[in-house]
Amino acid sequence: MKTVKQIDLTLKNEPGALSVVSDLLGENRINIIALYVTTDGDIGNIHFVANDPAKAVNVLKTAGYHIEERDVIACEVPHHPGGLNAVLRLFKDANINVDYIYPCIGTGEITVIIMGMTSIKQALGILNDNWMRVLGPELYYI
Secondary structure, X not given: OOOEEEEEEXXXXXXXXXXXXXXXXXXXXXXXXXXXXEEEOOEEEEEEEEOOHHHHHHHHHHOOOOEEEEEEXXXXXXXXXXXXXXHHHHHHHOOOXXXXXEEEOOOXXXXXXXXXXXXXXXXXXXXXXXXXXXXXXXXXXX
């Protein structure tokens, strides 16, 4: 399956908590490719894709963080008005729910989104059938 690894962790929602994680990853030459942060009261949830997910997990676990990993889809999206809907419409027509979506931070000439969903295998089939570019581990090197 052509997917990328998302790393999830929970932090206290306080000044500097995300900066500590970013510093730790940066000190270990790990680049955050895509990032999605939510807060709920005293809790912050971070979902991200790193250029070296195995190393990121190792570094964060060693530092005492509780980590969860999951497969997500990285899909190139046409960069024009309505481009996002070129992807979303495919899932709507197939009655597949996209649980969440967030963009990659820097991918040069292309626009890439990260999508989390329960029906990953089915979603990948639909994207493939409709000639949408899905990135696997090559995303880590863009």
